[in-house]
Amino acid sequence: MRQVIDQGGTGSSRRSFCARQGWRLAALGIAAIVAAPLLLVFSGWLQPEGEVWRHLADTILGGLIVNTLLLLAGVGIGVLLLGVGLAWLTTLCEFPGRRFFEWALMLPLAVPAYVFAFVVLGVFDFSGPVQTFMREAFGADSGLPNVRSTGGVITVLVLVLYPYVYMLTRSAFLTQGRGTLEAARILGLGPWGAFFRVALPMARPAIVAGVSLALMETLADFGTVAVFNYDTFTTAIYKAWFGFFNLQAASQLASLLLLFVALGLIGESRLRGRARYHETSRTSQPARQPLPGYRAWLATATASLVFSFAFLLPLVQLLIWAWSVLAEDMDGRYLGLLGHTLMLGAIAALLTVSGALLLGLVRRRHPDRLTGSMVRVATLGYALPGSVLAVGVMLTFTGLDNFLNLLSRLIYGTSPGQILGGSLFALLMAYLVRFLAVAFGPIEGGLNRIRPSLAEAARTLGATPYQVLRRVYLPLLRPGLLTALLLVLVDVMKEMPATLLLRPFGWDTLAVRIYEMTSEGEWERAALPSVTLVLLGLLPVLLLVRRSGYGHSRGRKA
């Protein structure tokens, strides 16, 4: 008897160790994959680049920092107002067209920022059709504001990035249910008071997640600001790299950017403190407030305006441009571009979402500091300018290659040459590093809504951890997983710098084609791949839209 117990004991003990620590090791692995390029970026500091720094500090750095802060403030406020405001209108109010706008307002997500930027410039700049028409119609001074300005850049970024805030806030409002808002009303708050003091604070994690995604993208953006020739901190990074041929100094600058983001994220979580945001009971459809009279039409007008500018305008303009070059550019290779784009997007989305799911589950099982910081590191990749990140990933894999070659030379006497660098694997890892944060948000949100006792109940009913994942977590996480998958899919299809640098030979995508054309200033010829990208991005967004009614329309099934 004794022997039997011991055998069973040690065996199970090892298994349970693996079950517990193995997950964590896997999470550690993911964090390491993300951390390696980031560390390489920080390793730029090993070699002091005093001269470049002195020059930048003496000349342009101050202005760049001011520009960047202005941009952050503008975009932050803009996406907050637009994202939260529209989410509030479409979930808690009733106005003409509400059903349409509820999903239509997500569509701008499908428009790549750099594409939107060159469309806006093409249409609204001094030499564009709008100002030309105004000049011809009303004389020399059109009275329109200059689009190549801080305000112009902010507007463009806000219109492209607000859907993050809108989507996350909207689902937060939907899951809040009626109860808390009604409780607030009973306690004497008006509808506005209830919104500001209950609905808004409860949606705070979602709002913060959305706004920080938008701000990270703003910080990392180069394509959009370059179109406007608006100099931000990333400009200094690229100047150090391309202008001064100094990748070290560029890494140092990029690492400062990362540090800034990390501090911001830590600061936010400190501010949030120990308050908990679990939703309390089962969800019920929120009661929509019908807006009275002119206010309803005002809401419709606002939503239409945002929708037209952020989505219809670029779509129509791109279609017009694309039409003019359709005959010239539409050939068999186009299908190849399309295929590669979709395939890379799909594989990367699956991979990234699996990684994010793993991180989420491990953090749930081990709510300690170490795991917390692992997760934080793993979601930092989003804040790094694409090219810098791409080089970091590239350096990681060429470093690995060199090591493997050395090993092989020692063992076999020959070196196989390039193994991982230039492979699909390296590119997929780059996507993982960059978009883990995007996938992690919705998954973490979904996990937070699952009570821990559900997993425990499953365990006592004989389910192994793997079965718990398959039979409890995955079905319950379905909406979050789907959101994450589609967001990453859209983002990967739009991604440019990492795709350019790391794609294997022949793996050209639509984004690559857009780069090639825009870098030569051939906007019209960039329009065909751009509009294809927008339409491709539209499919997942529409799919998402059909599913995102989950909170209230799935009633029986949910």
Add this chain to the structure above:
Amino acid sequence: MKRLIQTLMLITATTLAAPVVSAEQIVVYSARNEHLIKPVFDRYTQKTGVEIKYITDKEGPLLARLKAEGANTPADMLITVDAGNLWHAAQEGVLAPLESETLLANIPAHLRDPQKRWFGLSVRARTIVYSSERVNPGELSSYEDLADPKWRKRLCLRTSKKVYNQSLVAMMMERLGKEQAEEVVRGWVANLAVPPFSNDTKAMEAVLAGQCDVTIVNTYYFGRMQSKDPAIKLALYWPNQADSGVHVNVSGAGITRHAKHKQAAIDLLEWLSSTTAQEMFAGLNMEYPVNPEVETAPQVQAWGDFKGDDTNIAKAGELQTEAVMLMDRAGYR
């Protein structure tokens, strides 16, 4: 342990690794865009049966990759769209010097590396474009002259972040000296009608729309606009004909130090400098061939002959960093 490593390597090699490059291939890292190289490569493959694989990206990332890959690089050739980056690649030691009579014969000395590590393949002239409605060509003379107060609020420029402008200023520093070059750039900035544009086409559109009267662009951008609208109210002006000549840059190539198909790559490079290839290589983008034997395209010929700067273009790379710093000091964004 050995077996394990062997298996692991096999697995990585078969499932994840980049495709193994065979002998009948050349691998190119190119900063020149696909539509400007693919037709030429296709022709070569048709002629010789040698397959050419390439990836395109900006120079910076390509060079970083080439450097990091070191001896393991699959790349045989690096193509850029300016001399500065070739100079820098050579500085970094990723390009191999070549002994090729053909290349030396086909390419003028000032358009290739004195140490034979890279070679210009097409010439890009950066010149003045003016509004034919509002500017009398008699007003124009040189790049420096655009700093004159008479051009106040009449000048448009592309951003200083583009390497074409960095090369232009670098060559001006070589010609005029640092102080005077900085004076000129300051004069330009003072004359700007609107903040710099992100590309040459936008700058020309601004001239066309009346925001300003003159700008500095690469000729092929002008050519593209002219092709779309032959009656366009813009015209080219060749500056500095009395002295140094028009600023020229090259799109060029070099063979990598660790090329796996070195001879094949040299063959390709020599072919690219030959009369047959030159016509196509330059013609695809309305650039000027480097090979003096080759005639330019008719539309390009119509812009007239000009005297180009014959200072060795390697200077553009050498002075690029200083040129960027100078422009930062002068407030040229």
Add this chain to the structure above:
Amino acid sequence: MDNLLELNDICCRYEQSNVVDGLTLHMAPGSLSCLLGPSGCGKTTALRAIAGFQPLCGGAIRLAGDLVSASDFSLPPEKRGLGMVFQDYALFPHLTVADNIGFGLGMDRRRPARTGRIATLLELVGLTGYGRRYPHELSGGQQQRVALARALAPEPRLLLLDEPFSNLDVDLRERLASDVRAILKHEGIAAVFVTHDQHEAFVMGEQIGVMNGGRLRQWDSAFNLYHEPADRFVADFVGQGRFLHGRLVEPEVVETPLGRIIGNRAYNWPKGCGVEVLLRPDDVLIDGDSEFRGRVVGRAFRGAETLYTLQMEQGG
């Protein structure tokens, strides 16, 4: 070896403090035990340790003689063959009632044996016909029954119930408690359940452990807990009562302000030492001729009885 469950000196730690400290108890097969105590006393932690969710920092837990938990070892919960009913029921919102109950059966969904077992359990908990509903379409009491049925479905050797009735209203609570007890007895399943409510404990538990500060204060029958509390905490926590200061005058006689009380056993403490005497409400009889007079200062009507709080004139 006859014990179904043995906890030997177990301790559980949470953020550097011992939440359960040196807990030892033994349970026979088929018996119903209860852990009773105020919130934060460690009773739920102990239950979670038995289930395998809470690692031990010392001691051992054995199920039917097999070691399942020790400081360096923990058999995964799914291998312990236990059932558990959670305080929040933890019903799977994405599954129907029938699928919830069938979750632990792990058989092919269409196997007749499975459907048969589910039907049996639905009948057992009085929810026949509810199989196709979703949890959120049921009332609290119904959800509770589903949770019980789900836990019973795989025929566990021991059922753990964590505050199973705390989310229900009083009326339902008592009815369900005795229903559950009847079901468990009928099925012959042993159960440990945790509560802070002594009425529940008295209804359900054959053996009741009173816990406080992570320690087991008394492990006994309900009757003994009430009438023979092991220490002052148990006396206070279980049932109503007041303490009277007194002095031991004989091994079985205590002198109190209410006169001499003669007990049913002898205490070997030194004569004349101060003691405290627990006085339960039902120990007091109304006697109009008594020499003791009290003033009614509080009255609580409880239907069948009324509890009066008296202020003694002697100042006791």
